[in-house]
Amino acid sequence: MTADEQHLWILLRELDRSGNAEFPEGYDHAATRARFDQLVAEIDAQFSCTSKVERDAPEASYHGWIIIPVDATASADFITIIVSNFGDLAVVTLGNPMSYDKEETDYLLDAADHSRITNMLSRLGYITVPEHLSWADYDGVMNLRSHATSWLDRFFFWT
Template sequence: MAPETHAIPESCDRRLLRLEEVESPLVAQLAAAIGHLRTAGEHADPAASLAHYPGRTAADLKGWIGGNVQMIAELLVPLIAPHTRVEITSYGVLHQDPPLGDALTLDLTTALRNPPEDPEVREVMLHSSGLDQVVYDYVLATPGAVEIAERTVLRVLAQAAALPGQPVALHVYCRGGKHLDDPDHMEFPQNYDHTATRARFDQLADRLDQRFRCTCTVDRGVQDANHHGTIVIPTSETASGDHITITVSNYGNLVAVTLGNPGSYDKEEENVLFETADRRPIDDELDALGYTAVSEHLLWTRYDGVSNRGTCFEPRTWWDRFFDYI
């Protein structure tokens, strides 16, 4: 899954200069302060960042970062986070080439314990993915995992401060990993629970009815498809000037939220037209029910997975693979 290639990104100094020219001094100051944390956050070992901080030891740098993280985060989160969209692409370098495009990167190839290498949990982990709670709990229990997550959040906030109003792309990679794309299960994954999936889908429809004070159009009669159903919020109840379509996949808690019908708007148009007043309550309800939202613009990229190998259904895009009919 690879976003489109973008032009060479402008330098951090240029971003800050432009920010100072057009944005409030407060945001510019915050961007400059956290820019130091972003540079340091590119390395798990503070000693690797010493070149950026003449006269400081690794211990000094680590203490300085730790002392400022909380203060800056408390200032940045309420100011920037509500207006920032983060697009996360995860992949295994042994499975595919890195995604294209300008993005922050997070290298986990050696940073965390690999669950299948632990004999006590190996069998469970081999049949699970990063979207399963058992994997989530195991990885977060790894020493240093929480610190890596916190440092990454700060880097994302720094990028958002330097480029206000623009989505932030984050590419997270490890070596292998279990992926949802399984050529032996094209319509729904192994151990698929239709009853539980339908119950949660109905909950989502009810909650969106309440949030938007309307009766959404719900399609529950989907057959021969790799998605479970769709929920449409009518135009009359949105601030974005068009209806909103929520497509729920059969795979990995995945959901695609699109302005209009899928494919109606390109990424730039959606960034302008899709109002936060609509997007935020939808994201809130998805989070509350454990869904994972995926940008449709990533899904329209060329399919390069494993399910074209000897199967009767040959998806052309990642949307075809997880959100369409077969």
């Protein structure tokens, strides 16, 4: 495990203890929405497209999804970005989450596409969690095991 991955695990575990299942203590929906909308605008400008966006996720641990159409990318499939309500976390997936294993993603997700997305996320203060890292079994402190079987479920799917 790399030092960056160790740091992410520490962060994920801290965030797991930071509030309820849907959002952490001190969560500011208006600020989170404004930054998410800025991300959508930047993605659409960078990729010369109109992304498919889900903004309404009541009672969920994620704030929203952005799907960049395949014809706007150099990648082999559309690209999905999911923004969590927790700790400025974001995950980037090729296709739907868990559609491709790590090796397939490394091969099929164009490096320039990935770099543009992660640079935008970083510039806006998001922390990108590698999808393969989030696949680990959820073993956190919240009593979510019947709903969240992985850390991806915990921070990017749970409703």
